[in-house]
Amino acid sequence: xxxxxxxxxxxxxxxxxxxxxxxxxxxxxxxxxxxxxxxxxxxxxxxxxxxxx
Numbered sequence: 345x346x347x348x349x350x351x352x353x354x355x356x357x358x359x360x361x362x363x364x365x366x367x368x369x370x371x372x373x374x375x376x377x378x379x380x381x382x383x384x385x386x387x388x389x390x391x392x393x394x395x396x397x
Contacts, residue, residue, distance in 0.1 A: 349362060349363060349365070350362055350363055350364075350365040350366065350367040350382070350384050351367045351369070351382050351384060353369060357371065359382060361384040362384070363384065364384055364385055364386055365383075365384055366381060366382065366383050366384075367381070367382050367384075368380070368381055368382075369381075369382055
């Protein structure tokens with residue numbers, strides 16, 4: 345994986361976000377490989393207030 349500080353890949357292939365940024369994940373199986381760009385961004389939390397009338 346390129347930019348390994350952004351995300352981690354475990355032995356089962358699960359990608360876990362570590363910090364904001366972009367990383368290229370490459371997998372190989374049966375002599376065939378493929379790559380994907382993973383973008384990690386901070387989640388936006390919404391605040392909802394409910395007032396009793």
